[in-house]
Amino acid sequence: MGDTSRFAAATEDDTRAAIMRATYDALTSHGYANLTIQRIGDEFEKSKSLLYHHYDGKDDLLVDFLRFMLEHWEAKAECREEQDPRARLEALLDRVAGVELDEETAAFTAAMEELRGQAPHDAAYREQFTEHDRALRERFAEIIAAGIDEGSFHNVDPARAAEFLLTTVNGVRIQRVTRDDAGGVAATRAELDEYLDARLYRGDA
Amino acid sequence: MGDTSRFAAATEDDTRAAIMRATYDALTSHGYANLTIQRIGDEFEKSKSLLYHHYDGKDDLLVDFLRFMLEHWEAKAECREEQDPRARLEALLDRVAGVELDEETAAFTAAMEELRGQAPHDAAYREQFTEHDRALRERFAEIIAAGIDEGSFHNVDPARAAEFLLTTVNGVRIQRVTRDDAGGVAATRAELDEYLDARLYRGDA
Structure with a gap:
């Protein structure tokens, strides 16, 4: 079911891309209201401590996720x-x-x-x-x-x-x-x- | 600042109308994210225990608030x-x-x-x-x-x-x-x- 195309262009920063992928999967499965850092970590193949290293909490991560989605959307829109x-x-x-x-x-x-x-x-x-x-x-x-x-x-x-x-x-x-x-x-x-x-x-x- | 016209038609059930008025004031002051039953109670001239008597919690009250706003809107729209x-x-x-x-x-x-x-x-x-x-x-x-x-x-x-x-x-x-x-x-x-x-x-x- 995973639409990995949303994340295909992200090669520069693999850790961020992997965190964004996990966030996407967790949001799609649980929605915002039921989302926790733990649930994002469950979708994440690397060490969960990386999440806490990079982000202050759920909302800090989600704001970066919105930034990532926009960067990705704009990069993709250029090609059409x-x-x-x-x-x-x-x-x-x-x-x-x-x-x-x-x-x-x-x-x-x-x-x-x-x-x-x-x-x-x-x-x-x-x-x-x-x-x-x-x-x-x-x-x-x-x-x-x-x-x-x-x-x-x-x-x-x-x-x-x-x-x-x-x-x-x-x-x-x-x-x-x-x-x-x-x-x-x-x-x-x-x-x-x-x-x-x-x-x-x-x-x- | 209070637009009391939103609540003027509600005479049938004074307690409910008073709770709805307090909810409106609390929502306008604090928004949903920072709203608590306590803050609705702060806007309410009657006993706070009435809130707990009538509603199971913040979301139960707010769903009734949405119902009240709709009833009120529909009643008002009829006159135009x-x-x-x-x-x-x-x-x-x-x-x-x-x-x-x-x-x-x-x-x-x-x-x-x-x-x-x-x-x-x-x-x-x-x-x-x-x-x-x-x-x-x-x-x-x-x-x-x-x-x-x-x-x-x-x-x-x-x-x-x-x-x-x-x-x-x-x-x-x-x-x-x-x-x-x-x-x-x-x-x-x-x-x-x-x-x-x-x-x-x-x-x-």
Whole structure:
């Protein structure tokens, strides 16, 4: 079940990467609320004392985990420039707000939203989610600007449209894991497609 | 600073209303993460033992608080039928995703999102947020259906457009309290207005 691709690029610091892998596995299995350093250690093939050597505690480790996930996401996002803007935009939306999630991704999404729920009262978490949002917003804005440049998108304000898409994606993410009725993702995505057709895409692609 | 209007309609059960008022005040002052039954008791003018008599603990009380807030919101929402659909929709969006929040509302919004962050691992919280989302979605859908009926809105699928609006609102709410850059609410609302103009509103109002 393990999606090791999320960790494949991390070769520079093997210990950190191994700790991040263990954190990912523990979050996916237990969620934030039931997570302990002990449970992260259970997923970790090296000495547990390394965890305590590198991190002050669970939240210190998880803030670094958020930083790691963002670095990794940004490194991976760099490699996707070959498609046309519309295909890139739709692939990105599928990736960050897909209608169907496999079990592991669903569990990990739930854990990430629990982490996000720490941000209102914890500045270190808030800083990380500010950066996660910035990265996704910039990615949307770049794609929209590219579409305008090549003439396939209407001349909208890329930053504003990107913020709107980001907001929709974050709405999908939080609803998906905090509602019993699966968050209505399909309906939201269908209406988002209407928005894209009305506001962004020129003619038929 | 106290917005007592949130509690004005609750006369049937004075003790419950007083507990809910104390919970609101404690949540606004301390947030979920730093909330204790003791701190709710500090805001409560009656005997603290009443809290323990009525509730098993902090989470049991907070789940009832979410239920109370929803009942209150639904009762209040019933009274706003007089305006035309477009004015009603914009008033509702201002109310649930306003660009500027006063200090108390901002603190309360943060606490609500912390509560929502409990929902991935707690079925009782999840049930409440499912109901909160349902209520807001139904309100949006009713307004959209009324606009279609009177001919001022295009003939969209009210349920689908309502789900999309709900998702945007929930995105605004979570971003607002989990980012250092205030969540870009103004940009999101400006783009949402473009969506409404393109998809929902017929001609000029």
